[in-house]
Amino acid sequence: MFLSASEAKTLAERILSRSSAHACVVRIDGGEDNSLRFARGSATTNLTASQLRLRISSHIGGRIGSVTTTRIDDDALTAAVQRSEELAAMLPIDPDYTPPLGPQTFEATNRYEAQTSGLKLDSLAAQARQAIDESARLEVEAFGCANSALRFEALATSAGLFAYEPRSEIDLSVTARNRADAWSGWAGAHDYRPARLDARNVGQRACEKAAWSAEPIDLEPGLYTVILEPEATAELALWLLGAMDARAAEEGRSYFSKPGGGTLIGENLFDPKFTIRIDPNDKLAPEGAFDHEGLPHRKRAFIEGGVARTLRRSRVWAQKTQAEPVPYGHNFIVDGGATTREEMIRSTKRGVLITRLWYTNMVEPKSLLLTGLTRDGNFLVENGRIVAPVRNMRFNQRLGALFSRLTAIGPTERTWRAAGDGAPAAPPIMVDAFNFSSRSSGI
Amino acid sequence: MLDRALLADLAELTLTTAKRAGATYADIRLGETRREFSFARDARLENFDERLTEGFGFRVLIDGAWGFYGAQRLDSESLRVGALRALDNARAMRSIQKQPIELEQLPAHEAEWIMPMAKDPFAVDASRKADLLLAICASARDAGADFCTASLSIAREERFFANSFGARIAQTRTRLAPSFTAVAIDRAAGRVATRDSLTPARGAGWEYLENAGLIEEASQAGAQARAKLTAKPVTPGDCDLVIDPSNLWLTIHETVGHSTELDRALGWEANFAGTSFVKPHMLNELRFGSELMTIVADRSQPGGLSTIGYDDDGAPADSAEFPIVENGVFRNFQMALGQAHLIGLPASNGCAYADSPTAFPIQRMPNISLRPNPEECSLDDLFADVENGVYVVGAGSWSIDQQRDNFQFGGQLFYEIKNGKRGELLRDVAYQGRTTQFWSALDGLGDAATYHLDGTFTCGKAEPVQLAPVSHGAPPARFRNIRVLNTSNDG
Numbered sequence: 032m033f034l035s036a037s038e039a040k041t042l043a044e045r046i047l048s049r050s051s052a053h054a055c056v057v058r059i060d061g062g063e064d065n066s067l068r069f070a071r072g073s074a075t076t077n078l079t080a081s082q083l084r085l086r087i088s089s090h091i092g093g094r095i096g097s098v099t100t101t102r103i104d105d106d107a108l109t110a111a112v113q114r115s116e117e118l119a120a121m122l123p124i125d126p127d128y129t130p131p132l133g134p135q136t137f138e139a140t141n142r143y144e145a146q147t148s149g150l151k152l153d154s155l156a157a158q159a160r161q162a163i164d165e166s167a168r169l170e171v172e173a174f175g176c177a178n179s180a181l182r183f184e185a186l187a188t189s190a191g192l193f194a195y196e197p198r199s200e201i202d203l204s205v206t207a208r209n210r211a212d213a214w215s216g217w218a219g220a221h222d223y224r225p226a227r228l229d230a231r232n233v234g235q236r237a238c239e240k241a242a243w244s245a246e247p248i249d250l251e252p253g254l255y256t257v258i259l260e261p262e263a264t265a266e267l268a269l270w271l272l273g274a275m276d277a278r279a280a281e282e283g284r285s286y287f288s289k290p291g292g293g294t295l296i297g298e299n300l301f302d303p304k305f306t307i308r309i310d311p312n313d314k315l316a317p318e319g320a321f322d323h324e325g326l327p328h329r330k331r332a333f334i335e336g337g338v339a340r341t342l343r344r345s346r347v348w349a350q351k352t353q354a355e356p357v358p359y360g361h362n363f364i365v366d367g368g369a370t371t372r373e374e375m376i377r378s379t380k381r382g383v384l385i386t387r388l389w390y391t392n393m394v395e396p397k398s399l400l401l402t403g404l405t406r407d408g409n410f411l412v413e414n415g416r417i418v419a420p421v422r423n424m425r426f427n428q429r430l431g432a433l434f435s436r437l438t439a440i441g442p443t444e445r446t447w448r449a450a451g452d453g454a455p456a457a458p459p460i461m462v463d464a465f466n467f468s469s470r471s472s473g474i
Numbered sequence: 475m476l477d478r479a480l481l482a483d484l485a486e487l488t489l490t491t492a493k494r495a496g497a498t499y500a501d502i503r504l505g506e507t508r509r510e511f512s513f514a515r516d517a518r519l520e521n522f523d524e525r526l527t528e529g530f531g532f533r534v535l536i537d538g539a540w541g542f543y544g545a546q547r548l549d550s551e552s553l554r555v556g557a558l559r560a561l562d563n564a565r566a567m568r569s570i571q572k573q574p575i576e577l578e579q580l581p582a583h584e585a586e587w588i589m590p591m592a593k594d595p596f597a598v599d600a601s602r603k604a605d606l607l608l609a610i611c612a613s614a615r616d617a618g619a620d621f622c623t624a625s626l627s628i629a630r631e632e633r634f635f636a637n638s639f640g641a642r643i644a645q646t647r648t649r650l651a652p653s654f655t656a657v658a659i660d661r662a663a664g665r666v667a668t669r670d671s672l673t674p675a676r677g678a679g680w681e682y683l684e685n686a687g688l689i690e691e692a693s694q695a696g697a698q699a700r701a702k703l704t705a706k707p708v709t710p711g712d713c714d715l716v717i718d719p720s721n722l723w724l725t726i727h728e729t730v731g732h733s734t735e736l737d738r739a740l741g742w743e744a745n746f747a748g749t750s751f752v753k754p755h756m757l758n759e760l761r762f763g764s765e766l767m768t769i770v771a772d773r774s775q776p777g778g779l780s781t782i783g784y785d786d787d788g789a790p791a792d793s794a795e796f797p798i799v800e801n802g803v804f805r806n807f808q809m810a811l812g813q814a815h816l817i818g819l820p821a822s823n824g825c826a827y828a829d830s831p832t833a834f835p836i837q838r839m840p841n842i843s844l845r846p847n848p849e850e851c852s853l854d855d856l857f858a859d860v861e862n863g864v865y866v867v868g869a870g871s872w873s874i875d876q877q878r879d880n881f882q883f884g885g886q887l888f889y890e891i892k893n894g895k896r897g898e899l900l901r902d903v904a905y906q907g908r909t910t911q912f913w914s915a916l917d918g919l920g921d922a923a924t925y926h927l928d929g930t931f932t933c934g935k936a937e938p939v940q941l942a943p944v945s946h947g948a949p950p951a952r953f954r955n956i957r958v959l960n961t962s963n964d965g
Contacts, residue, residue: 032545061546066938070742073572074539076936078531079559080832081545086523096600099525101546118522121601123608126518152541152566159570174744176937206745215744282621283659283666290664347520389748390873394884394904394961397666402882402904404875425873425880425906427959468959469906472751473877 032083033062033181036195042085042103043187049112052089052119055189056131058323059085062182062198067155070174072163077152089115093128096121127347131188137320137327138311142223143197150179150201150225162205162234169238171216175205179225186325196320200454201225203233204447206407207241208474214247214420215474216240217387217407219262219447221454223317240386240408247420248411249470256382256438257465258375258412265446265457266388268365270401271430272307275333277342281352286399286431287339294342301337302437304368308332309360315445316456322358331357337435367443367458375439375461377415383424383465384410384417399430404471423474424467436463476506476528476632478644484530484553485636491557492534492638497564499535499577501637503786503831504548508596510628514607516621522600529831532560538574539567544832577812578821580789582640587783589647591679595628598680606683610654610692617696619656619669624692626683627651627675627931629943633831641788649779649943651675651931652688658699667702667901669695670886672720672868674928675943676777698887698899705901708888710960714863715905715953716856716918721885723928723946724869726844729909730762730769731946733878734798735825736807737837740816747935748876751909752804754817760804763913766951768845769799771808773824778841779929779943780827786835787811787826794824794840802913810837829940836936843927843947847919856918856952863891864903864958869928871904882906884961902962912953920949 034042043057061083068075088097089112096118098111155177166173179201186194204219218236222228259267279285280294287295309318310330318328324346332340341357349356376384386408394400402425409421441459448454481504492500506528513521530553531544541564543556607624614622628650635643654671673686717725737743738750752760773781773791784790787810797805807817810826827838857865868886875881884904890897929945 032547064938067567067570068742068745068937069570070740070744071573072570074567074570075742076542076834076836077540077563077567078542078544078832078834078938079563080531080543080938081547082832083546084527095522097521097523099523099527101527101529114524118524118600121599122522122604123519123601125520152563156566156570163570172741174741176745178938204745208741208744217745283661283664284621284657288664291661389876392871392873394871394882395902397664398962400961402871402873404873404880406876423875423880425875425882427882427961468882469880469957471875471877471880472908473748473875473879 032081034183039183039185039195040193043185046085046087046108046112047187047189049109050089050189052091052116054090054131056088057085057187059185060183062180064178064180065150065152065155066176066178067152067159068176069159069163071172072166079152087111087115089119090131091116091119093124094119094122095125127351129346129350131190132192132325133190134192135194135325135327137194140196140311140317140320142317144199144224146225155179158203158230161230165231165234165238166207169242171207171209171238171241173205173207173234173238175203177203186321192325194321194325199223201228202447203228203230205234205237207237209241209244213474214241214243215407221445221447243420245419247422247474249422250424252424252467252469254464254466256379256463258372258379258382258384258459258461260386260459261444261457262387262446263385264365264460265455266391267430267433268307268363268457269455270391270393271399271434272333272360272363274396274399275342277344278348280342286397287342296339296342299338300431301334301434303337304437304440305334305337305434306332306366307334307363309363313364315443316362316364316454318360318362326356326358328358328360363455364443365457368440370439370441372441372459375441375459376412376417379412380414382412383421384412394427400427401430402427423471425469425471426466427468428466433462438463478634481634482642484548484550485634487550488532488553488557489636489638495536495561497534497536499638500533501635502530502532503633503635503828504530505633505831507830508630510596512603512607513625514611515623516611516615517608519604519608522604527830530556531828531831531833532556533834534560534564535575535577536561536564537568539564539571540575541567542834546832575812576815578814580639580787580811580821583784583788583790584642585783586644589677591648593680595648595650595680596630609689613689613692614654614656614696617693618658618700619696620659621657622654624654635788637788643784643788645783647677647782648679649675649677649931650682652683652686654692656692656695656699658703660703665703667699669699669702670868671695672886675779675931677779677781678777701899702901705899707962708864708900708903708958708960710958710963712955712957714860715956716860716863716865716891716950717953718867718950719926719948720868720928721866722948722951724872725883726769726842726946726948728872728874728881729878730798731839731842733909734807735837736809736813736817739807743935746937751877751879756804758803758805761802762799762804762910763802764916765801766916766919767799767802767913768797769842770797770845771795771840771842773840775841775927775945775947777927778945780839780841780945785824785826786828787822789822789824791824796823798842808837808839810835813837827942829942833940836940838935838942839944841945844949846922846925846949849921851919851921853920853924853950856920856950857891857896858894859918860891861893864900865889865891865896879909902960904959904961906957906959912956915953915955916951917954918952924949
């Protein structure tokens with residue numbers, strides 16, 4: 032159930048007016064999601080799901096009890112408020128208690144277009160149809176998922192904060208497999224503005240990658256020059272950004288901990304071409320207006336020109352360390368360069384072009400050793416051109432080393448989404464000595 | 475407790491709407507999920523949240539196309555609108571329904587099933603739960619950890635299912651997942667070691683936690699995290715592994731559980747969760763592993779996270795009692811409604827689940843477990859025949875390709891095995907393999923006395939992603955010549 036700002040504020044006030052706690056925080060989110068999936072060019076599952084969820088946190092004497100409910104009738108709201116207060120009274124005093132935020136100033140964000148509310152399953156089916164038509168034209172099979180959503184988040188506190196942001200989203204991803212079921216390609220797109228999503232283009236890119244009839248070759252594991260397309264770059268950068276936590280660094284648990292104590296903030300850790308930032312006003316990947324605590328997002332670099340600039344810092348840890356809180360960024364931008372993907376291919380003597388990654392997981396957080404596999408579109412590049420599909424490989428790669436040796440970096444573009452967490456923008460990058468540790472037969 | 479009569483009336487409303495619209499099949503899931511999540515870090519309770527989500531999901535089949543609508547509401551107007559929206563959604567699929575959805579008839583059961591337990595965990599005071607988490611953290615830190623986090627997740631699903639075949643089924647199940655991580659740091663050396671809890675998630679009441687020994691385990695974990703900092707680095711290369719069930723459950727889950735899902739083999743998950751190296755033509759033909767390997771599905775193991783009376787298509791639990799791999803040979807896929815006929819079989823084997831009423835039900839795992847050795851065999855017996863190897867305990871970092879062939883798993887504790895005996899603690903260990911090669915290297919299994927049931931609350935699959943609870947039981951098992959990595963050198 033989608034609520035406007037005034038509807039969300041009215042509902043929040045109904046809850047806050049019932050509170051007898053010392054302080055109260057109300058978080059409301061919801062909306063309507065539409066989704067359809069198809070396989071071998073035919074519909075499989077679909078849904079429309081309407082959601083509305085309230086989280087009430089009551090603060091009593093340095094204790095916090097929280098109740099989340101989907102019921103919004105008067106009796107249910109009263110019961111939820113009372114239960115959160117009962118819980119607070121039962122729980123131990125929080126030694127690092129942080130009171131709720133008061134009024135804040137937020138950036139005006141632009142992630143909402145009312146037209147998305149008209150994007151129901153008939154519109155998504157039309158988009159899927161375009162991708163399926165591309166698969167017929169290129170004589171491959173198409174599998175995919177199309178989604179649209181209209182969502183909102185609101186946060187209100189008894190200290191006077193009210194934050195609200197609506198968001199419209201549409202995305203399409205297509206996996207194409209050749210008719211021998213022996214090779215695959217993938218493409219995806221995500222946008223806050225429905226008109227900007229080009230379904231035929233997504234289908235075409237996935238199907239062209241899959242439309243190879245040659246048997247994929249097996250490469251020997253080892254160190255390779257790789258060209259990572261933007262989706263793969265974004266997934267790796269997301270892991271790096273996820274590790275940039277002030278508490279972990281200051282407690283000595285992180286890659287960003289300095290041996291003996293302190294952090295590596297201000298240190299030149301990565302390639303000078305490497306910058307990760309967030310910006311609520313960015314045109315490609317705008318960050319939201321506020322985080323889950325109500326902290327406003329501001330334009331901010333986490334890594335700038337290879338130098339670690341900022342670590343995210345929760346309000347609790349900020350209070351304890353007497354520093355400014357820094358909210359977690361989901362929609363980040365990896366700044367790009369001028370070398371196109373095609374120029375990277377032309378300059379490669381022997382290497383692998385990678386479309387996307389799969390099942391990445393941290394093996395060793397302290398050294399940022401990540402494992403994972405390539406998926407849906409590896410190609411061997413020799414003497415400046417793509418010569419053959421390459422069967423998938425597992426990699427074991429330290430992210431610090433990877434982002435320290437960017438041979439080339441291309442123009443930044445929007446990605447589909449990195450591991451379902453935000454919608455970042457990233458460039459293709461070219462990296463030497465990428466460590467493939469074993470072969471996979473998975474295609 | 476929800477009002478069953480009200481749920482039944484609401485269900486009839488939607489099923490009648492579907493029938494009048496000419497639907498060939500319809501079903502509905504209504505109910506609520508109650509959750510509780512608490513989290514402590516060191517001496518501080520960071521979060522205590524009770525969550526109640528109610529709702530319905532209505533699925534209808536018209537002209538061979540599905541339509542689904544779900545909402546977090548339980549009132550007649552929402553269901554009336556929802557039924558019409560589901561019908562609209564089915565009609566919207568016609569333009570891309572190249573292959574019509576076909577369903578088999580399932581028996582129509584009228585039943586109620588409630589998971590047995592002694593103590594309702596939701597009836598236990600929040601203060602007691604907070605005290606438990608803080609005591610776990612204190613215990614780990616007293617024993618050598620620098621930091622400790624602890625959490626407790628509790629969930630109860632209460633559902634009413636009705637379909638146009640005539641099924642009317644009410645079910646309630648409860649589960650718990652305790653978890654902690656002890657962290658030890660050597661600042662001078664810049665080293666960090668962690669030890670995650672080994673106490674598994676279970677379908678159970680509070681009595682399970684009372685007897686789980688979490689505070690004692692936290693003390694061991696604190697000391698072991700400290701010891702890992704100075705443990706001997708593993709020598710990489712091929713060696714024999716004895717894998718504890720606290721680690722092997724995840725390997726079973728990823729290599730056998732997911733690879734034998736029929737929707738993956740059919741390509742229905744190709745865009746996200748992936749396909750499978752196991753193909754329909756391999757049924758009863760594929761040599762999956764050694765003769766010792768028998769892996770069975772069930773929905774009846776006490777404590778199992780997938781233990782339930784009926785699946786989310788209304789298929790009874792006994793239909794989900796089948797071998798997946800028998801003496802090393804692949805015998806059965808896991809299937810939900812509308813899949814069996816695609817491989818020439820008559821009916822679903824009871825493997826459907828929707829993670830909330832507002833989610834479309836899909837094929838998900840029942841409990842999937844490795845049968846223990848019928849002959850007497852202890853853990854020490856497995857070590858006895860190993861000249862040079864590693865004993866792996868607890869689940870760590872995991873990754874597997876989308877067709878479930880190449881995998882890499884870490885763990886929590888690793889011990890050297892030398893000349894038939896368990897030796898000193900090792901560090902920086904991960905093992906890699908290819909699924910059928912790995913299972914073909916199985917040459918030793920513990921007996922029933924060594925069997926252990928483990929599992930997870932959060933197996934992810936589908937788009938939008940759904941999280942399913944599932945358990946996997948296993949004895950300790952021995953595998954020959956498996957590739958071991960030293961993670962401090964690799965990469």
